[in-house]
Structure formats: structure tokens, C-alpha cells
Amino acid sequence: MSLHALPDRLRPPRVLVIGAGVGGLSAAALLAHEGMDVQVLERTATPGGKMRQVAVGPLRLDGGPTVLTMRWVFDALFERLGESLDRHLHLSRCDVLARHAWGRDERLDLSADLDLSVAAISDFSGAAEARRYRAFCARARQIYQTLDRPFMQGTRPTPGSLAWRVLRQQGLPGLRQLLCISPFTTLWRELGRYFHDPRLQQLFGRYATYCGSSPFEAPATLMLVAHVEREAVWQLEGGMYRLAQALAGCALRQGVRLRYGCEASRLLLQAGRISGVALADGEHIAADFVVFNGDAQALSRGLLAEPVRQALGTPARTRPSLSALTWHGEAGADGFELSHHNVFFGPPTGYRAEFEAIAAGRLPQTPTVYVCAQDRSGQASPARLGPHRPERLMTLVNAPASATGQALTSMEIARCEEQMWTQLSNAGLRLTPTAPPVLTRPQDFAQMFPGSDGALYGPASQGWRASFCARPDGRTRVPGLYLAGGSVHPGPGVPMAALSGQLAAEQILAALASTLRSCPVPMPGGMSTH
Numbered sequence: 001m002s003l004h005a006l007p008d009r010l011r012p013p014r015v016l017v018i019g020a021g022v023g024g025l026s027a028a029a030l031l032a033h034e035g036m037d038v039q040v041l042e043r044t045a046t047p048g049g050k051m052r053q054v055a056v057g058p059l060r061l062d063g064g065p066t067v068l069t070m071r072w073v074f075d076a077l078f079e080r081l082g083e084s085l086d087r088h089l090h091l092s093r094c095d096v097l098a099r100h101a102w103g104r105d106e107r108l109d110l111s112a113d114l115d116l117s118v119a120a121i122s123d124f125s126g127a128a129e130a131r132r133y134r135a136f137c138a139r140a141r142q143i144y145q146t147l148d149r150p151f152m153q154g155t156r157p158t159p160g161s162l163a164w165r166v167l168r169q170q171g172l173p174g175l176r177q178l179l180c181i182s183p184f185t186t187l188w189r190e191l192g193r194y195f196h197d198p199r200l201q202q203l204f205g206r207y208a209t210y211c212g213s214s215p216f217e218a219p220a221t222l223m224l225v226a227h228v229e230r231e232a233v234w235q236l237e238g239g240m241y242r243l244a245q246a247l248a249g250c251a252l253r254q255g256v257r258l259r260y261g262c263e264a265s266r267l268l269l270q271a272g273r274i275s276g277v278a279l280a281d282g283e284h285i286a287a288d289f290v291v292f293n294g295d296a297q298a299l300s301r302g303l304l305a306e307p308v309r310q311a312l313g314t315p316a317r318t319r320p321s322l323s324a325l326t327w328h329g330e331a332g333a334d335g336f337e338l339s340h341h342n343v344f345f346g347p348p349t350g351y352r353a354e355f356e357a358i359a360a361g362r363l364p365q366t367p368t369v370y371v372c373a374q375d376r377s378g379q380a381s382p383a384r385l386g387p388h389r390p391e392r393l394m395t396l397v398n399a400p401a402s403a404t405g406q407a408l409t410s411m412e413i414a415r416c417e418e419q420m421w422t423q424l425s426n427a428g429l430r431l432t433p434t435a436p437p438v439l440t441r442p443q444d445f446a447q448m449f450p451g452s453d454g455a456l457y458g459p460a461s462q463g464w465r466a467s468f469c470a471r472p473d474g475r476t477r478v479p480g481l482y483l484a485g486g487s488v489h490p491g492p493g494v495p496m497a498a499l500s501g502q503l504a505a506e507q508i509l510a511a512l513a514s515t516l517r518s519c520p521v522p523m524p525g526g527m528s529t530h
Helices: 022-033 071-080 114-125 127-152 159-178 187-194 198-211 220-231 241-253 306-312 348-359 410-426 442-448 466-470 494-516
Strands: 014-018 037-042 053-056 059-062 091-093 096-101 107-111 234-236 257-260 264-270 273-279 284-286 289-292 323-334 341-344 369-373 390-399 430-433 438-440 481-483 521-523 526-528
Touching: 014 022, 014 273, 022 037, 022 071, 022 241, 022 289, 022 494, 053 323, 053 438, 059 390, 071 494, 107 114, 107 198, 114 127, 114 198, 127 187, 127 198, 127 220, 187 198, 187 220, 198 220, 198 348, 241 257, 264 306, 273 289, 289 494, 323 410, 323 442, 348 390, 369 410, 390 410, 410 430, 481 494
Parallel strands: 014 037, 014 289, 037 257, 096 341, 289 481
Antiparallel strands: 053 059, 091 234, 096 107, 264 273, 273 284, 323 390, 323 430, 323 438, 341 369, 369 390
């Protein structure tokens, strides 16, 4: 129901969105488009949340997500708002999804073109392994098609409601597919059924880290990530942060008021229902609905009011997802032709030890290293930058979140950094930094994102139950309070965060429509059925 059709005597409901991340901005723009009075309260000076920038002298580098998939989520969002994504952003498909290396002489490019990847895997590991890769891709596509609408685009289901949704949307064939998506086994074990080369098992096991999880504990349904990437990985001209800017601009054009440097300190309740937000400077803002676009753990720990924590109840016990150490800087690079996305693996025999160390709160001895070469394209034949020309690089290794309260020491980090350089050197990559890089640690992420303990993806995905209970739904037990962002359903990642904001907006509109059908009357502070 559009609020533009309401009688003039009814004041538009007031919505406060806490946090200008992708989920919060998506919810704000959609609700304002429906005629609501929407304000976004952002504690920093810029939009984007984890989609942030890191300053390295005069340079600006993407400091958060570097991979954009499921572009259709944003095409649909902008179209729903009467806009066009292409009008605000220039996106290009990456021919090379990622370049992978195991030492100096073992390299493999995964391509968007299936046949090219099959040929590359055949050259790398043999024809039999290439055939198994085709079978793996077919299985990944099947899992994605089974779970897309009923799980990712819907509110958080139970096992029973998921089966009902699949039956209703896809019929008996879909229900049979649901029973065959391997929810009860781990990603690592299922990959072992497809790949005999441990390097390929290691490569595709890394997709669990996209959700901040270990491939040895994450459910096999995460194979769908392989299909999502192969459908298209997009590169944004000007960097990923341009998407945050485009979303913020779109929200403004819908009538959203964006307030930066504005920190919410407490959620206000009246008769058990959300009534507004208290700011750190003492200002109180009344609201009929609040969308919290921070880490959901902040609410369950009482960081925004003890009564809210009590009303939400005890959350399911979960392990925090991975955190990271990141280095941002400018460096000359030679000896290894970088693509836009690059992954440097250690020996496959040590891969399990990497995640065991992180689970124990330690940095791995032989970390997998991700390098985003932000000035390079993901094209098959990229333009050469020239020898030794400095370029913007982000390097990342997985690290434990500081859930135990024990921050990583400078000695531990220095040792990990040395191991990282060794890993890159073993693959032939020589970097010549123009200045010391900017380091971001788990404890830094914990300060930037309160309640997260530095975990970058919310709770880790462990076992089949994680899909149904690890992440809260967008609608909470507190009337008027909704959630959005990567720590809630449907999960982490840029498109998933946008979908969470869309779901929160739809839940608010449904709640309002239900209220309007109950003979509403105007009153201070919102609408009431009493």
C-alpha cells in the first residue's frame, strides 16, 4: 500500500534508520519512496558502513568489500525507486574472476566463461578434474536456483517453511531438489566428492570465507557462491565506494534526510514499543519505526538499552565470523602479473591448520593472502601499467575476531606480516611500497562497528542449523524495531545486505498496512488503533 494515497490528516509515519550501510540506505530509500518521513543517523562522516574508504596520503582505496555479484539486486532496487543503476555507475564484467597461485609455477585463472575455466583446469590439473569441475558448476547452479527466491529473497524461514515455500514456488521438482542440496554435510567434505586435486578443493573451499566461515564447518550449500561468481563479478569505475555514494544520493532524492556525525546512544521504548532514539549529544528523536543497521550483537548485549536487550531475549549461541588484517598502500609490483582479484595459497596440507589457528584465537602460520589490485581490471587482456609503476593495493589475511577480549599483539601481527610477504614472494610477486601501508586490525574493526568484536560477517555459518537460527530475522520481538545489514538474514555480502534492507522495508510496510486496516486515528508519535 502506498502512503501517498493516505488522507492529508494522517501524518506520514516517522522512521529512523541507525547506520548508513548498504542495508540501511536501501531500507531508507524504499520507505521514503512510499511516503514515509525517514532520517538516517550515521555516526561517521560518510555513508557506506563497511563499504568504506581508506586514506593513504592523497590516495583513496576501498577498505571494505571488493567483490560485487548479483548485480540484479541493485538494478531492481534502483528501478523500484524510479532510477537506473547505469545512470549513476559504470560497471564492467570481469573476464577473470580471480587469479590463484600456489608458489611460482602453479597458477590458475577462473573465468566467467565456463569453457575457458574448464580448459584452464584441464591444463592445470588434468581432463578428469575439468570434467568434475563441470559437474560441480551444475550442482552449484542447482543449489542457487533452489534457494534464491524462497531463502535469500524471503524472510528467514524454518526448515518447514522453507520446504513449503519451495513447494509453492517450484512445485514437486523444486522440493526434490531441496532434499538434494546437501545441507547436512560440510562444504569441505562435499568438495572432496568433486575434486581429487587438493589445490582445487582448497580454492573452492575459500568460498566459505566470503561468509566469514571455515570450509571445514560451513554447510555445503555455500557451493552456490561459485555459481553466483560465475554468473558475473562486476568492477565499478572509481571503486566499490561509488556504490555507497550512489545509494546515498538515491536516498536523498527520495526525500531521506542523512545526518552524519550523529551517534545513536539509546533506543527509546514506550509501553514496550519503539518510540524513538536518544543521541549521544542528548537529543531525543521520536519515531514510529526504527531500522537498526548495525551489528545485531550490539542490541543483544544491551549497548543501545538494557530494556531492549531484555525484550529481545537470549540470542542463539554462535561463534563470531572471521575478522581480518588488512594493509592498504601504494607499491610497485613486478614478477607476477596481477589481475584485479588475486589469491595466494600456501600448501594444501596446511589449509586446515589455518582455520584451526583462527578458531583458537591465533593468526595462522601460513596464511592465505588476498590481494586486490585496485588499479587493474579483471579483463583477460588488461592494459599494462608499466614496470614498477606504483599502484593501489589492498592485501588481506583472515584473522580471529577479538571475541575473547584479547587483542592481537604487535609482535603477532609483525610475524604474520612477514609470513604474508614470504607467501607473495614465493609466488614471484615483488612489491616495492612507496610508503608504509595502513594497517587495520580486528580490534580496529571492533571499534568501528560496535558489538561486532571485529567479526566482519556477523555470526559464522556452522552446520545446517546456521541458516535457520544463527542470524536474526529483520523483524524483532520489539514492536517497531527492525534489523538490516550483513549480520542478519539473509547474510553477509553487498547484495545480501541490500536484500536485508529491502526485507526490513517490506516488513514495515506490511505492519503499517495491517494497522491501517484496523481503523487508524491520528495521534502524536504515530498511528494507533486504540
